[in-house]
Amino acid sequence: MMKVFRNWVHKYFSDEEAVVLAVVLALGFAIIITFGSKLAPLLTGLVLAYLLQGIVTLFKRWGLPHWLSVWLVFLLFLGGLGTVFGVVIPLVWKQMAALFNELPRMLAEWQSQLMHLPERYPAFVSEGQIERLILTANAEFGQFGQWLLSQSLASLPMLLNIIIYLVLVPILVFFFLMDSKKLGDWLVSRLPEERRLMVEVWTEMNQQIANYIRGKVVEIIIVGAVSYICFVVLGVNYAALLAVLVGLSVLVPYIGAAVATIPIAMIGLFQWGWSSEFLSLIVVYGVIQALDGNVLVPVLFSEAVNLHPVAIIAAVLIFGGLWGFWGIFFAIPLATLFKAVLYAWPRGVEAAGSEEESVEQA
Structure with missing residues (x-):
């Protein structure tokens, strides 16, 4: 058994660079899994900056200086963020609240439609089966309502997290875009030469x-x-x-x-x-x-x-x-x-x- 294990290690980890790559990948995943919730604003800013970097590069190809390209992209990002939080999310939230208010009526109509099935298809569906299905659906909706209530009671910490994200993430995105070369050079300098x-x-x-x-x-x-x-x-x-x-x-x-x-x-x-x-x-x-x-x-x-x-x-x-x-x-x-x-x-x-x-x- 030990011989098989040694042969496997020699086969895949005899190269020094392979060992370094494995350590880097394992360390990166361990940090994200362990500290992902605490580093979430930082990681979100990094992801958004990575998404916007292509537009910065495009502006620089058109002859604009780096600082101007970053500012233009950052202003576009702020405009899109304002549109999402000022228009899209309030509209979606309003419609979601209206849907939850209308769910009891939808459920009652759904139950009335189901009760007609035994009359139309008595050979396939019985009243007992429909009643059991309705009881199960009511229990599931009840559990969903309890979950929704618990989520609403915990909305204050979530609101604070949203405020933190709205303040920190745009700042992080700006600095990631502005100093991308410096940060990249610093990271590369910490890697092995080989x-x-x-x-x-x-x-x-x-x-x-x-x-x-x-x-x-x-x-x-x-x-x-x-x-x-x-x-x-x-x-x-x-x-x-x-x-x-x-x-x-x-x-x-x-x-x-x-x-x-x-x-x-x-x-x-x-x-x-x-x-x-x-x-x-x-x-x-x-x-x-x-x-x-x-x-x-x-x-x-x-x-x-x-x-x-x-x-x-x-x-x-x-x-x-x-x-x-x-x-x-x-x-x-x-x-x-x-x-x-x-x-x-x-x-x-x-x-x-x-x-x-x-x-x-x-």
Whole structure:
């Protein structure tokens, strides 16, 4: 057993750079897992600065000085932040409160519709089954109401956290953008001189991750805005709330669109019943999803992430469970990083064997 373990260690950790890379990755993940909640404003500012760095680079290519590019991007960022917190969030919150107030009426109507099923389909559904289903649904809604009450009672600390984020994060974003070169040089100076493997992995991943993250942000904005416009034109209730849900659903590949379909169909069904308006809503939502998957995604993500669907879903589950929203957002980049490290990792025994075979063939 020990011999197998020694051979495995020699195979994958005989290279000094591999050991350094493993230590750096393990230390980075340990810091995020252990101190992630305390460093959340810092990490959020770093992520946002990383997203905005591409626009700064674009302005600099147009001939603008670094300081002016940073100020322009920072002002655009503040404008977008003001729009989100001044317009989008209040509208979504208002519609969410209206939806919660209307839930009892929706539940009563849903129960009345269910009670007609035994009359229409007596061979498939009985009154006892419907009654048990209604009791189960009422219990679930009761637990949800208790959870909602507990969340509202704990809203004061959450409000303080939001205020802290609104103050600290923009300041951190500005300094990360303004001093990006200094911070990068300082970080590089702390790394070992022999860092070929780290440079190889970073070079392969940097552009791909940057394109993916920025493209995903643009996709969320476009899909959410188009959905909101379509829902308003169709006269759907809670259009802003549903549009935010549809926009965020693109974060979870293969699953998000299917999950977002349920509340959209339920609200449309309660609003119009089985009518032409309901069918129009479903058709429009299907067209939005089709255009997103077949037009928008290929345009935004020219360099496709070559990952198996099972690997993507596993990454969403694992990193989402560890870090919540940001874990879901960065699930595919982190999975791609893991794949890049896996492929670039030196294998001492195999490399030595291949070198010996090439010498013998020569």
